[in-house]
Amino acid sequence: QKEVEQDPGPLSVPEGAxxxxxxxxxxxxxxxxxxxxxxxRKGPELLMYTYSSGNKEDGRFTAQVDKSSKYISLFxxxxxxxxxxxxxCAMSAINQGGKLIFGQGTELSVKP
Amino acid sequence: EADIYQTxxxxxxxxxxxxxxxCSQTMGHDKMYWYQQDPGMELHLIHYSYxxxxxxxxxxxxxxxxxxxxxxxxxxxxxxxxxSHTSQYLCASSDPVGRETQYFGPGTRLLVL
Numbered sequence: 340q341k342e343v344e345q346d347p348g349p350l351s352v353p354e355g356a357x358x359x360x361x362x363x364x365x366x367x368x369x370x371x372x373x374x375x376x377x378x379x380r381k382g383p384e385l386l387m388y389t390y391s392s393g394n395k396e397d398g399r400f401t402a403q404v405d406k407s408s409k410y411i412s413l414f415x416x417x418x419x420x421x422x423x424x425x426x427x428c429a430m431s432a433i434n435q436g437g438k439l440i441f442g443q444g445t446e447l448s449v450k451p
Numbered sequence: 452e453a454d455i456y457q458t459x460x461x462x463x464x465x466x467x468x469x470x471x472x473x474c475s476q477t478m479g480h481d482k483m484y485w486y487q488q489d490p491g492m493e494l495h496l497i498h499y500s501y502x503x504x505x506x507x508x509x510x511x512x513x514x515x516x517x518x519x520x521x522x523x524x525x526x527x528x529x530x531x532x533x534x535s536h537t538s539q540y541l542c543a544s545s546d547p548v549g550r551e552t553q554y555f556g557p558g559t560r561l562l563v564l
Contacts, residue, residue: 347491371551382457382541382555383494427494431551436501437482438509439553441494 342366345428345442354451358415362428362442365409369430369440372404374413377425377444386426387413418449454478457542457556464532465564472527472559474542483525484553486541487511494541500525532563 345362352358360374370391375383387402389395389411395402401414411430415422428442454477464470476483481502486494486509496509500519514536515529525544529536539560543553 341493343493345493373552375555380558380560382543382557385552385554388552429553435551436499437545437551437553438484438496438499439551443491443493446491 342440343442346445347443349446351448352418354449356418358418360413360426360445362411363409364430368432370433371431372411373429374402375427375429377427383427420449420451423448455544455554455556457559459559461560463562466533468532470529470532472540474525474556475523476544480544480546482545484543485527488539488541534563537561537563
């Protein structure tokens with residue numbers, strides 16, 4: 340069983356929709372949680388970072404971490420065609436030397 | 452945008468050739484990483500380094516090797532390329548002070564014929 344599970348999609352939504360992307364994980368030691376966005380033929384870019392539990396908001400993006408359920412989410416409000424990309428969740432435990440465990444990535448397409 | 456560079460961006464090469472994928476960062480980060488990513492699949496860590504003269508193998512077995520003789524430079528070498536090495540290779544670095552976030556280069560797409 341993979342340490343991090345992410346629905347690969349693809350997910351297609353109309354412009355303006357609210358998008359919910361999710362990951363589940365099995366390692367209760369994970370404390371650092373990240374979301375990366377990867378455009379086609381590009382490297383991943385850091386989108387959101389959360390330490391431990393809670394919510395974090397940045398513009399149209401909200402990241403949520405529920406450690407009791409081992410579940411993290413990324414919400415995108417008022418989605419735009421420019422949000423079309425693959426979204427990767429990643430996480431790490433303290434004293435893991437900075438090594439990240441990535442989900443498979445969810446491919447999102449926002450149609451105008 | 453992170454200052455991490457990879458060359459070449461695309462490489463098509465024949466079986467048996469030796470290749471070196473270059474990765475450089477100008478942020479002074481001690482930690483650097485190499486990942487392999489196939490289409491629709493998660494990133495797999497193949498090598499990492501915590502500083503000069505430090506290299507470790509990652510979670511995914513790889514026939515490649517790495518070196519770290521300068522902080523800013525972390526090249527990956529394949530002594531004899533095979534079609535099974537066809538993939539995208541991503542280099543990353545991270546700030547050692549907290550957060551554990553990694554910053555990625557644009558990647559090298561390798562095709563071995």
